[in-house]
Amino acid sequence: MDFTAKNADAVDFGGEVDYSGHQWFQEPPPMAPPPPVAEPAYIPDQSVIMQNEAFNFALSAAPNVLYGRYKQYGQLGVLAWCSEFGEMIDSLKELGFRGNMFVTTRTQALRTCEEILKLKLDIEMQIILMYLSSQVGRLRRFLDGERLWDDYPVPKFPLDYRAFPS
Numbered sequence: 001m002d003f004t005a006k007n008a009d010a011v012d013f014g015g016e017v018d019y020s021g022h023q024w025f026q027e028p029p030p031m032a033p034p035p036p037v038a039e040p041a042y043i044p045d046q047s048v049i050m051q052n053e054a055f056n057f058a059l060s061a062a063p064n065v066l067y068g069r070y071k072q073y074g075q076l077g078v079l080a081w082c083s084e085f086g087e088m089i090d091s092l093k094e095l096g097f098r099g100n101m102f103v104t105t106r107t108q109a110l111r112t113c114e115e116i117l118k119l120k121l122d123i124e125m126q127i128i129l130m131y132l133s134s135q136v137g138r139l140r141r142f143l144d145g146e147r148l149w150d151d152y153p154v155p156k157f158p159l160d161y162r163a164f165p166s
Contacts, residue, residue, distance in 0.1 A: 044100065051095065052102045058088060059108045063115040070121050078121060079128050082135050089139045096142065106143050113140050117151050126155040 062085065069077035092109060095101050113136045123129045133152045140149060 048100045051100070052105045055088075055092060055095070055105050056108050059105070059112040062088075062112050063119060066116060067119055067121070070119075075123050075125050075128050078123060078132060082128070082131050085135050086138075089135065089142070092139070093142055109139060109143055114151070117153065126157060129153055129155055 066078065066081050066085075069081045071077075073080070092101070092105075095105075116132070116136055123132075137149075137152070140147075
């Protein structure tokens with residue numbers, strides 16, 4: 001009977017290995033590797049700190065600047081401000097992609113988006129309202145892409161497109 005559970009076509013060269021001259025357990029076992037050293041806490045450069053502080057200041061002032069532009073120039077002031085806000089969003093995205101955005105900057109940006117949409121601006125040109133909402137949405141998607149917001153203003157077109165069947 002075959003007690004080895006090997007296939008019949010296995011080749012056995014026979015003969016045992018001679019271990020008579022070998023001395024067992026003479027060398028100590030290898031030492032365990034030392035535990036990894038914890039990396040020191042990340043300390044950002046002074047320029048990164050100053051850049052985040054500048055963004056915090058600009059973001060905290062953004063709703064007031066928007067309202068001032070609206071009071072001074074009307075709807076076209078809002079349009080111009082949206083263009084400047086878009087440039088700031090691009091700079092914030094670049095800061096975030098480099099990994100230098102602080103949590104406080106992100107929190108302030110999200111708070112700024114909420115404050116901008118809470119402003120009572122009487123914008124008759126719906127394209128400007130939609131542009132403002134799209135800029136806020138663009139920043140929100142970058143900062144928190146998983147969340148959905150429903151606080152955007154509803155455009156008021158002269159004709160309700162939902163009243164006509166398609």
